[in-house]
Amino acid sequence: MQILLCIDDTDNIESAGTGELAESIAKTIEEKGWGKCYGITRHQLLIHEDIPYTSHNSSMCFKADIKSEYLRKIIEFSSNFLLKESATGSDPGLCVVVVDKLLDRQKLIDFGYKAKKCVLTKDEAYKLANDLNLHLSEHGGTGQGIIGALAGVGLRLTGNNGRFKGKHKINADHSILSVKELCSYPGIDIVKSLDGEIINASEMVLLSEKVKTVLLEDKSVLLVYKKNDNDGFWNNCTKQQLRSY
């Protein structure tokens, strides 16, 4: 079965980030033979003075194909892990959704988008989780992180939100690669321009920044742009260009 697992509000200014904890959970799932995990995405939520986030209010989500008999173990492990590893003063939340058992996909997506625009409450999150038959739990502090955890799953479900955690290691002795070469790396599905144009396999990309991908149309997309229309090659996008994803 396929699941989405999302965590939020696990850190403080001095601790490891939420992304690192998500990575540790994914690693354990694989090491224990419970399933196979896929890229972690970062989802930006509303920045508002009434929301008690640490510094950026984002949640971290990943997809996993698991054996159904391990679902309970994964939830138990993740819950205990958050209890043990979350930073002092944080308010961690965990959401786990079995994609095929989700009763109303659109309602969860709507919640995700709403969390980017409005201040939501724990009661709203718990009510929706109950209505939709998914796991939502808090593991310390005020438990406020359940809101972002639930929203993160909704945003991941859209297939069109968030940046993938980390950067891709490109083992090449030169910095200009063809789109075909780039797409041979795991975690790079397609190369697109900022305008949404799919770039042909034979076109060349000059890599001058860290190679990061974003989630678009359910794919891990490397975004590129042309510095100058006369250039023969594309450039991978800068941090500033990727900020809004």
Added chain:
Amino acid sequence: MKDMFNINKLGNKEFNGGKEDWVHAKLIAEKCDSFKLDDEDELVADDLRSCYNCRYRRWTDKSFSCTKK
């Protein structure tokens, strides 16, 4: 350089350049002893040493506040 911070209504030191004053965010960070680079996934400025990439910045509606006193 003029003072680029105001005290906001929560009593925190808030950058008055907004979220896209890349030049001043860089200049301030270059002179700041408290600067600490945030996690790679939270970096948004192309110049690594920038307040926008600092572990101690807390994003606000219009800008960020500096949590270092």
